[in-house]
Amino acid sequence: xxxxxxxxxxxxxxxxxxxAPGVLxxxxxxxxxxxxxxxxxxxxxxxxxxxxxxxxMKYLVATLAVTPIRRATGWNWLxxxxxxxxxxxxxxxxxxxxxxxxxxxxxxGAQLAEDLTKRAYIIVGFAALLVMLPLxxxxxxxxxxxxxxxxxxxxxxxxxxxxxxxxxxWMSVKADVAEPALYSALFAVLLGWRWWQWxxxxxxxxxxxxx
Amino acid sequence: xxxxxxVPRDLRSSDITPESQYWTRREWLAAxxxxxxxxxxxxxxxxxxxxxxxxxxxxxxxxxxDKPTSWDDVTTYNNFYEFGTGKEDPAEQARxxxxxxxxxxxEGMVKKPGAYALxxxxxxxxxxxxxxxxxxxxxxxxxxPWRGIMLGDVLKRAEPAPGAKFVEFTTLYDPARMPGxxxxxLRWPYTExxxxxxxxHPLTLLVTGxxxxxxxxxxxxxxxxxVPWKYGFKGxxxxxxxxxxxTQPATAxxxxxPDEYGFYSNxxxxxxxxxxxxxxxxxxxxxxxxxxxxxxxxxxDVAAMYAGMDLRRNY
Numbered sequence: 001x002x003x004x005x006x007x008x009x010x011x012x013x014x015x016x017x018x019x020a021p022g023v024l025x026x027x028x029x030x031x032x033x034x035x036x037x038x039x040x041x042x043x044x045x046x047x048x049x050x051x052x053x054x055x056x057m058k059y060l061v062a063t064l065a066v067t068p069i070r071r072a073t074g075w076n077w078l079x080x081x082x083x084x085x086x087x088x089x090x091x092x093x094x095x096x097x098x099x100x101x102x103x104x105x106x107x108x109g110a111q112l113a114e115d116l117t118k119r120a121y122i123i124v125g126f127a128a129l130l131v132m133l134p135l136x137x138x139x140x141x142x143x144x145x146x147x148x149x150x151x152x153x154x155x156x157x158x159x160x161x162x163x164x165x166x167x168x169x170w171m172s173v174k175a176d177v178a179e180p181a182l183y184s185a186l187f188a189v190l191l192g193w194r195w196w197q198w199x200x201x202x203x204x205x206x207x208x209x210x211x
Numbered sequence: 212x213x214x215x216x217x218v219p220r221d222l223r224s225s226d227i228t229p230e231s232q233y234w235t236r237r238e239w240l241a242a243x244x245x246x247x248x249x250x251x252x253x254x255x256x257x258x259x260x261x262x263x264x265x266x267x268x269x270x271x272x273x274x275x276x277d278k279p280t281s282w283d284d285v286t287t288y289n290n291f292y293e294f295g296t297g298k299e300d301p302a303e304q305a306r307x308x309x310x311x312x313x314x315x316x317x318e319g320m321v322k323k324p325g326a327y328a329l330x331x332x333x334x335x336x337x338x339x340x341x342x343x344x345x346x347x348x349x350x351x352x353x354x355x356p357w358r359g360i361m362l363g364d365v366l367k368r369a370e371p372a373p374g375a376k377f378v379e380f381t382t383l384y385d386p387a388r389m390p391g392x393x394x395x396x397l398r399w400p401y402t403e404x405x406x407x408x409x410x411x412h413p414l415t416l417l418v419t420g421x422x423x424x425x426x427x428x429x430x431x432x433x434x435x436x437x438v439p440w441k442y443g444f445k446g447x448x449x450x451x452x453x454x455x456x457x458t459q460p461a462t463a464x465x466x467x468x469p470d471e472y473g474f475y476s477n478x479x480x481x482x483x484x485x486x487x488x489x490x491x492x493x494x495x496x497x498x499x500x501x502x503x504x505x506x507x508x509x510x511x512d513v514a515a516m517y518a519g520m521d522l523r524r525n526y
Contacts, residue, residue, distance in 0.1 A: 041298065115487075178296070
C-alpha cells in the first residue's frame with residue numbers, strides 16, 4: 001500500500017499537538033491563581049499535575065503507534081515524527097515531575113526525600129522518567145550515527161516506559177481504575193503487536209534477538 | 212455519655228467575613244491592579260448565591276486565617292462516586308437527582324425504631340448553622356458553613372438500647388438514579404460507621420444545607436453526615452438508614468482498601484496514608500500548603516475519646 005504523501009501542514013500540526021497542551025496547562029494555572037479564572041477547576045494544582053501525567057501517556061501511545069500505523073498505511077513519512085512524540089513524552093514526564101516537586105509539594109525537601117524512598121508509586125514514576133532520560137539524550141542525529149547498532153538496542157528500553165507509567169498511574173488512584181485500564185489496553189495492543197511481529201519474523205530464524 | 216459541649220475557639224462569628232468577601236484568588240487580581248478586575252468582580256457577584264451575605268453560622272474550631280471556601284468550590288469539587296469519580300462529575304450527574312420523597316430509617320438496637328419522612332425526621336431538632344474545617348484524606352481541605360442538626364439529638368430520641376456501641380449509616384442504593392452504582396468501584400451501597408460516643412458528640416452533624424441554602428445534590432442531599440475531626444469520606448451522603456449495633460460496622464472504604472482506610476480515620480498529621488503524607492494539606496483556593504492539625508483542629512473537643520488508644524494502629 002502506497003498511502004498519501006505528507007501534507008504540507010503536517011509539521012505544524014505536530015508542533016501544535018506537542019506544545020499546546022503544556023503551554024495551555026501552565027497558562028491555565030497562572031491564570032487561575034492570578035486572574036481568578038477556573039480553567040483547572042477548584043484544585044488547579046492537582047488538576048494540572050494529572051493533566052501533565054495523562055499527556056505523557058498520550059505521547060507514549062503516539063510514539064509507539066507510529067510504526068504500526070506506518071506499516072498499515074504506508075505513510076512512511078510518519079517515521080520522522082516518532083522522535084518528536086518520544087521527546088514530547090519525555091518532556092511532559094519531566095514537567096509532570098517538576099510540577100509535583102515545585103508546584104505541588106513546593107520543594108518540601110523532607111517530603112521529597114520520603115516520597116522518593118518510601119512511596120512506591122512515586123518511585124516507579126520517577127524510574128519511568130529516568131529510563132526515558134538516556135533515550136532523550138541519544139535522540140539526536142549524531143547520537144544515532146555514533147551509537148550505530150547499539151542505538152536500536154538502547155532504544156528498545158522505550159517498551160519499559162509504558163509499563164512503569166501504567167503501574168505508577170494505577171497505584172496512584174484511589175478506586176477509579178477506568179483510565180489506567182484504558183491505557184493498559186492500548187499499550188497491550190501496541191506492545192502485543194510488536195511481539196507478534198517479532199514472532200513472525202523470527203519463525204525459522206531463532207538467532208534474531210529481541211533485545 | 213455526652214462530652215462537654217463544643218465551644219467555639221479563637222473566633223466569634225462576628226470575626227468571620229462573609230464568603231462574598233473572600234474570593235482569595237480574585238483578591239490577587241485586585242492587588243495586582245489589573246483592569247480585568249472589574250470583570251472578575253462582576254462574575255463573582257453573579258456566581259454568589261442569594262443569602263450568602265448573611266451571617267454564615269457559628270465558627271467551630273477555626274484558626275485565625277480560616278476563611279470559608281467559596282460556594283463554587285464547595286459545590287463543584289466533590290467526591291461522591293455514586294455520581295461519577297471525577298471531582299466535577301457529581302455537580303453534573305446529580306443534577307436531576309430527586310430527593311423528595313425521602314425516607315430515613317432509624318433501626319437496630321434502639322427502643323424507638325422508626326421510618327420517617329425526611330421532614331418529620333428533621334422537625335423535632337434545632338437547625339444550626341456551623342462553620343467547620345473539612346479535611347479530605349486526599350490532602351486537600353475546605354472551610355464549609357454547614358446547616359444541620361446534631362446527630363446525638365436524633366439518637367437520643369430513638370433511645371439507644373443498653374448494649375448499643377456503634378452506629379452504621381447507609382446511603383441510598385438505586386443504580387437507576389445513582390449511575391455510579393452500576394460500576395463496581397466500591398461496595399454499594401456506601402456504608403459508614405461511628406462509635407456511639409463519636410456519634411453522640413456535639414460536633415457530629417447530620418447536614419441538610421450549606422451556605423444557608425438547601426444542600427445541593429452533589430454535596431450529599433438530602434441528608435449527610437459531617438464529623439469534622441475525621442477525613443471527609445466518613446461523611447456519608449444521601450443517608451437512608453441509621454442503625455445501632457453492638458459490633459463495629461463495615462465501612463465502604465475500609466472494605467475497599469483495609470490497609471489504607473481504617474474505621475476511625477481521624478485526621479492525623481503524624482499517621483501517613485500508605486501512599487502519601489498527611490502532614491500538610493492544600494486549602495482549596497490557596498496556593499501554598501498549610502500544616503494539617505491533629506484531629507483537624509478539634510483535638511481539645513475530641514482527643515479525650517481516644518485517650519490511651521494507639522492511633523497508629525487504629526488509623
